[in-house]
Amino acid sequence: MNDEENICLIIVRTDENQFVVAHNECPHREKALGYSHSSGSFLCVSGKSEFGLDGSVLKGKAEKPLHVYKWELEQDRLTINLRSTMPVNEITAMRE
Numbered sequence: 001m002n003d004e005e006n007i008c009l010i011i012v013r014t015d016e017n018q019f020v021v022a023h024n025e026c027p028h029r030e031k032a033l034g035y036s037h038s039s040g041s042f043l044c045v046s047g048k049s050e051f052g053l054d055g056s057v058l059k060g061k062a063e064k065p066l067h068v069y070k071w072e073l074e075q076d077r078l079t080i081n082l083r084s085t086m087p088v089n090e091i092t093a094m095r096e
């Protein structure tokens with residue numbers, strides 16, 4: 001990913017002050033993603049891949065995880081750091 005590229009994000013609010021910000025592009029063939037409230041996961045619109053909120057591949061054809069970005073909430077402003085993806089263990093620790 002380079003700085004000149006447009007980046008499409010999918011943002012899920014998981015709690016009052018908790019968010020998951022992911023690159024809205026399936027690593028398999030770059031299709032857009034949706035969010036399933038019932039399963040709490042990201043779904044590729046092609047219906048072939050599913051990702052956890054930490055970006056991990058749960059099932060499907062994708063072989064790489066989603067990019068999940070670090071963010072910061074200050075007052076009512078959500079700032080997303082597009083230069084830094086969040087390691088899975090850090091995301092898990094935030095939820096505990």
Ligand code: FES
Binds near residue numbers: 026046048
């Ligand atoms: S593009 Fe998402 S599974 Fe193929």
